[in-house]
Amino acid sequence: MPTPRDHTAQSATSTPSADEEKNERQLRQERILDAATTLLIRWGYRKTTIDDVAREAGVGKGTIYLHWKDKTELFQAAIWRASAQVTEEAKASIAADPQGGLAHRFWTHGMMAILRNPLLAKIMQGNSDIFQGFIGTLPQSTVAEAKEIFTRHFSQLQQAGLIRNDISVAIAYHIFGVLKLGLIHMAEFSDQENTPSYEELTEAMSELIQRWLEPVHLPTDSTTGKAIINDWMDQVNSQIPYNP
Amino acid sequence: MPTPRDHTAQSATSTPSADEEKNERQLRQERILDAATTLLIRWGYRKTTIDDVAREAGVGKGTIYLHWKDKTELFQAAIWRASAQVTEEAKASIAADPQGGLAHRFWTHGMMAILRNPLLAKIMQGNSDIFQGFIGTLPQSTVAEAKEIFTRHFSQLQQAGLIRNDISVAIAYHIFGVLKLGLIHMAEFSDQENTPSYEELTEAMSELIQRWLEPVHLPTDSTTGKAIINDWMDQVNSQIPYNP
DNA sequence: CTTTGACCGGAATGATGAAATTGGTCATCT
DNA sequence: AGATGACCAATTTCATCATTCCGGTCAAAG
Structure with a gap:
């Protein structure tokens, strides 16, 4: 719970449209891939944990599993x-x-x-x-x-x-x-x-x-x-x- | 002691000349290198022991140390x-x-x-x-x-x-x-x-x-x-x- | 609904130590 | 003398167990 993070975009509109949500999701996915890529370069596959990626991307660990089935798929996605x-x-x-x-x-x-x-x-x-x-x-x-x-x-x-x-x-x-x-x-x-x-x-x-x-x-x-x-x-x- | 081995050349002359001895030694050295080479191919460096080489060459383990200082020198010689x-x-x-x-x-x-x-x-x-x-x-x-x-x-x-x-x-x-x-x-x-x-x-x-x-x-x-x-x-x- | 992180269990890691292996030596034999 | 293999010390291997780590789940929070 005590995990202060920068939620810069504080939902300007109270109800985001379906398009906006889609876009949000897309952006987050990219951000996670960015994090995975960075850490892949820095630590390699074996020494990079899902937790690391989540922290680097500023999302919860579970969130990553909303996008990819498992660790290999995540990193495959980054390489792909x-x-x-x-x-x-x-x-x-x-x-x-x-x-x-x-x-x-x-x-x-x-x-x-x-x-x-x-x-x-x-x-x-x-x-x-x-x-x-x-x-x-x-x-x-x-x-x-x-x-x-x-x-x-x-x-x-x-x-x-x-x-x-x-x-x-x-x-x-x-x-x-x-x-x-x-x-x-x-x-x-x-x-x-x-x-x-x-x-x-x-x-x-x-x-x-x-x-x-x-x-x-x-x-x-x-x-x-x-x-x-x-x-x-x-x-x-x-x-x-x-x-x- | 009970180690029968083929000493085919049973010193035809009672006193081998210096040349013959030299040659004998030379031949034995080659035989050991042959053994080392064979085993290097079959098992690799790490899994080949000096004992293996000695047995394969039909000589005592100590004999190998009359020719080379240690294990690495023996195998270096084989490769060289x-x-x-x-x-x-x-x-x-x-x-x-x-x-x-x-x-x-x-x-x-x-x-x-x-x-x-x-x-x-x-x-x-x-x-x-x-x-x-x-x-x-x-x-x-x-x-x-x-x-x-x-x-x-x-x-x-x-x-x-x-x-x-x-x-x-x-x-x-x-x-x-x-x-x-x-x-x-x-x-x-x-x-x-x-x-x-x-x-x-x-x-x-x-x-x-x-x-x-x-x-x-x-x-x-x-x-x-x-x-x-x-x-x-x-x-x-x-x-x-x-x-x- | 979406997102999260505490939690779970399997797997990797490390510490310990007993047992086996092996490079090298040397007393003994020829 | 020259050759050998029994022997020794050092290292490696293996089995065991405790501990940490981490991928993946899911109940709870927002």
Whole structure:
């Protein structure tokens, strides 16, 4: 009972309309996700308690259970929101880039969007133990589906002449995995001072992708590539159960 | 006392010459290293005891201490021997390959030599927990020195026109690290059936290196490159305290 | 109705100590 | 002398129990 907290919005209208209530609820949900994200970055999954999140968000513990079934769903929601934001940002960057349809530009925009997001950046920078005890919660089907989405769009990019045809999708998928995991673990492995800056690294990786995957003669039309990649991002996003 | 064992060579000459004794000792040392290697692969560092090794090698436990100071030195020796063998093999493959001086050929030979070695292959295939409780025993200076060796020879290869000049050594070092760690962790991550075969993977990686690092116009003379790489391997080997 | 935090029980954590294991030594045997 | 394995001390492992912690519930408050 003796828990003074700032109820800044003291119900200006005595009877809030249904819309206003909806909005209130929405805002609170975001606030809780903000709190979860902050603490996820600061303490990791295992060491962050529901109580912590509730306190950080300024709500009661029970309230959180009005929004999510359990702890994993809450943190999944936080990660999914981050992913959705990142994909959305990447989509925008790609749309704004005249050459956004090219493989290496696409990679660059994706990587930059990730690094701009505090949560995903932290993961990328090698603090993979944020997920202590959380990995394995994700359904195996999700991983398989992600691979399917990759395969489908990679093939489309090949058919559009944006990626070399003489490379197998399975190999490409595996090596993309190698690059992603390698980036994370190498960041964890090497000490700060010897690690190149992320700008340098992004640029170098972008060039690697370009030389590795792009054919010498690229199609003059960039819209097809953009469309494919846009579609890709949308499907990745639709795989993420995050309601705006 | 009741420990019957096969003393096949029952000292044909009553007084073995100094040479023969030396040889005997040498052979026994190899046998112990063989045992250590086998058990390292089967059980990992932590779960392999000195007793196990002695039994597997058919010698008394005390005998092992006539050869090495302690447990870590024994297993270091086993790993170092493996590394020396691998570098030696790689050197031979490179020497036999007319194009052995090219970056992507060099990478291929190195990777194949590693995969041919049971111990290092096991590590490469993601069973990095072979080292449970062993990592950290290696002096930090070794890592730093390895980086120096890389840097020096990479620059030499650039000067020889075998590797593009417009890429920084620091970046290249980091990305090589990404590739190595990525290969290990991706192998650990993805399940058998979805993983491409090592032949496919080696070939694909070789091509990636080629496109990423090699200039369009390569020097006609291959001997310079071979010499540099030979030198590289020798220095890596000399960093390893393994006496034939 | 919505929101809350006291409360509950299962699970993680830590302290304790007995028992087993194991790296390394050394008296003994060859 | 060179090789060995019984032996020792130190560490690890395991079982036990007390205590704390925390995800989730729900009766009560607003």
